[in-house]
Amino acid sequence: MADGYAFYTLRNLRRLDEQALDRSPALKAYFERVGARPAVKAALAAEARSPNRGPPYWKSTVVRRKALGDAV
Incomplete structure (x- = not known):
């Protein structure tokens, strides 16, 4: 269980x-x-097959662009 949380x-x-x-x-x-x-x-x-899912802070377009590049 701890490995999952640590990986996340x-x-x-x-x-x-x-x-x-x-x-x-x-x-x-x-x-x-x-x-x-x-x-x-x-x-x-x-x-990866669920593009609308992700951590709550991904609602920030700035954070998503930094993490994923300009393809957001």
Whole structure:
């Protein structure tokens, strides 16, 4: 259970600060290990098919553009 929350938190941190995980090799390795799990890959794929879903702060166009680029 904790891995899921940690992955979610680290993923959102990375969206806000692209180099955040680069400053901590241990956290980056952990994030990559959890992200490589089949269940996590399946959840991310399902999320990708739901473009209107995302964290509440994504309602901010500025934050979404920073995270996703100009394709918003």
